[in-house]
Each structure stands twice: as structure tokens, then as C-alpha cells.
Amino acid sequence: MKRANPSLIGIVARRVIAFSLLAMILQIGVVFADYWFDDDELSVLMLQEETETLSAAIAKQDGEVTFEPDHGVRERYRVREGPGAIYIRVRTASGRVLFSNCSSECSDHFLPLAVDAPNFWKRLIAPGKPFSVAGGQSFERYGETVLVELAVLKDPNGFMYSVLLREMFDSMIVPMTLMFCLVIGATIWSIRSALNPVAAAVRAADAIDPRDGTARLPSSHMPEEIERLVAAVNRLLARVADLIQAQKVFSSSIAHEIRTPVSIARMELSRIADPRARNAERDLDALTHILEQLTSLARADAVDASAFQSASLSAIGAEVAQMTAPFVFDNAKTIEFIDHGTPPVRMIAPLVENMLRNLIENAVKHNPAGTRIVVTCGPGPLVSVEDDGRGLVDLPEHHEDLGYVKRSGQLGLGLKIVHRIGELHKARIDITTASGQGTKIAIDFAAAG
Numbered sequence: 392m393k394r395a396n397p398s399l400i401g402i403v404a405r406r407v408i409a410f411s412l413l414a415m416i417l418q419i420g421v422v423f424a425d426y427w428f429d430d431d432e433l434s435v436l437m438l439q440e441e442t443e444t445l446s447a448a449i450a451k452q453d454g455e456v457t458f459e460p461d462h463g464v465r466e467r468y469r470v471r472e473g474p475g476a477i478y479i480r481v482r483t484a485s486g487r488v489l490f491s492n493c494s495s496e497c498s499d500h501f502l503p504l505a506v507d508a509p510n511f512w513k514r515l516i517a518p519g520k521p522f523s524v525a526g527g528q529s530f531e532r533y534g535e536t537v538l539v540e541l542a543v544l545k546d547p548n549g550f551m552y553s554v555l556l557r558e559m560f561d562s563m564i565v566p567m568t569l570m571f572c573l574v575i576g577a578t579i580w581s582i583r584s585a586l587n588p589v590a591a592a593v594r595a596a597d598a599i600d601p602r603d604g605t606a607r608l609p610s611s612h613m614p615e616e617i618e619r620l621v622a623a624v625n626r627l628l629a630r631v632a633d634l635i636q637a638q639k640v641f642s643s644s645i646a647h648e649i650r651t652p653v654s655i656a657r658m659e660l661s662r663i664a665d666p667r668a669r670n671a672e673r674d675l676d677a678l679t680h681i682l683e684q685l686t687s688l689a690r691a692d693a694v695d696a697s698a699f700q701s702a703s704l705s706a707i708g709a710e711v712a713q714m715t716a717p718f719v720f721d722n723a724k725t726i727e728f729i730d731h732g733t734p735p736v737r738m739i740a741p742l743v744e745n746m747l748r749n750l751i752e753n754a755v756k757h758n759p760a761g762t763r764i765v766v767t768c769g770p771g772p773l774v775s776v777e778d779d780g781r782g783l784v785d786l787p788e789h790h791e792d793l794g795y796v797k798r799s800g801q802l803g804l805g806l807k808i809v810h811r812i813g814e815l816h817k818a819r820i821d822i823t824t825a826s827g828q829g830t831k832i833a834i835d836f837a838a839a840g
Contacts, residue, residue: 400582407578411571419563426555437554438513438526442539451533458490475547484508484536500525500542508538521546588612592621702740704733708768711747723760731769736836738816746812750776750832775833783824
């Protein structure tokens with residue numbers, strides 16, 4: 392099964408997504424490197440974030456400010472197995488200690504209680520990673536200034552990585568994701584808007600009538616690159632129209648010019664009393680029939696929309712059955728016309744007459760004596776030609792270069808004419824045939840309006 396070609400929007404969207412993701416990854420790597428190698432900035436961010444987390448436990452009870460950490464806070468700052476330590480002290484500006492998990496270590500790492508609480512302070516305990524730093528930050532709570540101090544030795548709980556991920560998420564991932572979505576949306580919208588004229592050209596191409604040699608694709612408001620393609624297609628349509636017109640002129644001319652000398656030759660042969668002359672007359676009859684069919688094809692290709700008129704299938708069927716009756720009886724067959732009633736149909740009446748006449752003539756020529764032929768109109772916009780003969784044992788098959796060719800090698804022009812006229816009227820043609828059981832060809836004009 393042939394895979395469908397990818398859409399232009401899909402191709403561009405995938406490439407924009409790929410390059411945007413690559414840009415995001417590169418930018419995230421650059422920002423990560425900036426933070427990772429700037430120990431001072433990263434340690435400040437860590438202390439600020441952790442002291443803000445601790446400040447959430449500051450409360451007021453019985454008119455006094457207290458520090459009451461819940462289970463989550465205690466678990467966050469509880470040191471697991473391994474090297475490192477975490478010391479916490481919370482005090483007021485006056486030096487009253489609200490909470491402390493250290494004794495002598497507090498005096499080693501934190502500011503003396505007599506020192507006024509600064510807005511923020513930081514001191515490096517030991518260089519390198521994991522961080523070993525101490526610091527504090529003041530918060531206004533319940534009308535008092537509360538200093539939250541924190542000393543982290545060897546960062547046993549990975550506070551540095553938590554801060555690093557948070558900064559990456561807040562500073563890079565969120566804004567770049569928003570920008571990425573806007574870029575994708577704007578790209579798809581822009582491409583879809585640019586391709587709207589192309590979609591209009593596709594609809595115009597589907598609606599082109601092959602009989603209209605002046606039909607062209609619209610090129611207004613096209614992007615420059617696509618406009619050049621449309622212009623090339625229009626030039627191709629002009630050349631194809633010239634070729635089709637030349638083919639029409641050739642078919643009509645050759646059928647018309649040969650008919651007169653053939654008629655003269657047949658008249659001269661009729662004066663010769665020789666069996667070979669009779670054989671030549673039959674050959675000329677076959678040639679005349681082929682010329683008539685070529686003329687019918689040329690006429691079918693040369694019609695335009697103004698030739699369609701409302702007509703009755705019942706009237707056409709009755710007239711064709713009456714006109715072909717002598718020919719049918721002369722060939723030892725019978726013909727019957729049945730009318731169930733048909734609504735008016737927009738058609739080219741001479742072409743529909745030609746279609747029915749070809750079907751009746753084929754039924755006469757390809758079936759034995761005594762075959763019964765029935766022309767039925769209706770019910771509805773339907774007409775059929777049915778016989779009880781031997782069936783289409785030599786049914787034409789489509790050949791890429793020659794059109795419809797029978798397995799015996801003869802051109803199936805009759806069926807080609809029927810199908811071409813059916814295409815002009817958007818009619819559906821159904822062929823039912825079986826060896827020894829006859830053939831029924833039904834033409835449904837339901838879509839002819």
C-alpha cells in the first residue's frame with residue numbers, strides 16, 4: 392500500500408519542534424553551567440530558599456512569637472546517615488532564641504545573639520561542593536523581626552540540587568516552553584494561511600471541465616514559489632488544450648472526408664456481380680460503421696455545458712427502439728420497448744440516442760438469430776438494454792494506449808462511446824452478463840442534474 396505524502400504543515404512543525412527542543416537543551420545547558428560554576432550565587436540562592444521554607448513555621452501563641460516546625464519541616468532538615476550536618480537557629484531581633492537544634496555549633500557558625508539581626512548574611516565554612524555554608528535571613532512576622540539562621544555542612548540533604556532544579560525550571564523551562572508553544576502555533580497558522588490559496592487552486596483543478604480549453608488555475612494571493620508552479624501548470628493546460636483540439640479536428644475531419652469516397656466505392660461495387668464484390672461491400676460496411684463511431688466520439692468530446700437541455704428518457708427510448716426496429720428485424724431478432732415512467736433529465740439528447748443505438752446494435756451483431764432485445768425506461772431516471780443472447784464472451788478490456796480493445800483484437804469503440812457519453816452525464820453504468828444467459832446494461836442518470 393502506497394504511503395501518503397506528508398503534509399507541509401507536518402514537515403515544518405516537526406522541524407520547528409526539533410530545532411526548538413535543541414535550542415532549549417543548549418540554553419538549559421548554558422544556564423546550568425552558569426549556576427553550577429558560580430558557587431557564591433548558588434549558595435546564596437540555597438540559603439534564601441531554605442530560610443524562607445523555615446520561616447513558614449513562625450507562629451504566634453499566647454501573644455508571643457514562636458517557632459513550631461511541623462513534621463514535614465522536621466523531616467526536611469533531619470540528617471540521614473552519612474557525612475554532613477544541618478544546624479538551625481531561629482531568634483528575634485532582641486536575641487531571644489525561638490528554636491535551636493545546636494549548642495556549641497551555633498556559636499561557631501551563627502552570629503552572636505547580641506548582634507542586631509541583618510536582612511541577610513552568609514559565611515563560607517569550607518570551599519567546594521557539596522556546600523558548607525552558614526547564613527541567615529530576617530523576616531517580619533507578627534510585628535517582630537525574626538532572624539532564621541541555617542548552617543549546612545557538606546549539604547547532606549542535597550539542598551543545592553533542589554535549588555538548582557528550581558532555578559532552571561523557573562528561569563528557563565517555563566518561559567521557553569511558553570515561547571515554544573507560541574512559535575509552533577504561529578508557524579502552523581502562518582503556513583495554513585499561506586496555503587489557503589493553494590487549497591482554492593486544488594478545488595479549482597478538481598472542478599475543471601476537460602472540454603473547456605480556457606480553464607486555468609487561479610494564481611492570485613499565492614506565495615511566490617507556489618505561484619511559479621501554478622503558472623507552469625497553466626502553461627501545461629494550455630498545451631494540453633491545443634493537443635485535445637487538434638485531436639478533435641483530426642477525428643472529425645478524417646471521419647467526414649473518408650465517408651464520401653467509401654460511399655462511392657460501395658456504389659461502384661454494387662454494380663459488380665461477383666462474390667468477391669459482396670465481401671468487399673461487407674468490409675466497407677464495417678469501415679463505415681467504425682467511421683460513424685469515430686464521429687460519435689468526436690462529437691462527445693466537442694460538446695459544451697450549453698448543450699445540456701431537459702429531456703425525457705422515455706421519449707428518447709421509444710424513438711430509438713422505433714428507429715432501430717427495421718435493422719433488428721432484418722437480422723432475425725426482436726425488440727420490445729417497456730416504459731415505467733421517467734422524470735425529466737438534463738442531457739444532450741442526440742448523445743443519449745447514440746448511446747442507446749450503440750447498445751441495441753451491439754446486441755444485434757453479437758447474438759444469434761431469435762434473440763429478444765428489451766429496451767426499458769424507468770422507474771426513475773434509468774434506462775436499460777437487455778437481451779437473452781449468449782452474453783458478452785468478448786468483453787472489451789481497457790488498454791493504456793488503444794482504449795477499449797476486445798480480446799479478439801478488435802477495437803471496442805461501441806463500449807467506449809457508451810462510457811464516454813455516460814461520463815459526460817455523470818451517469819452510472821452497470822453491466823450484468825453471463826455466458827448463455829444474455830446481457831443487461833443499465834444506465835442510471837440520477838446524478839445528471
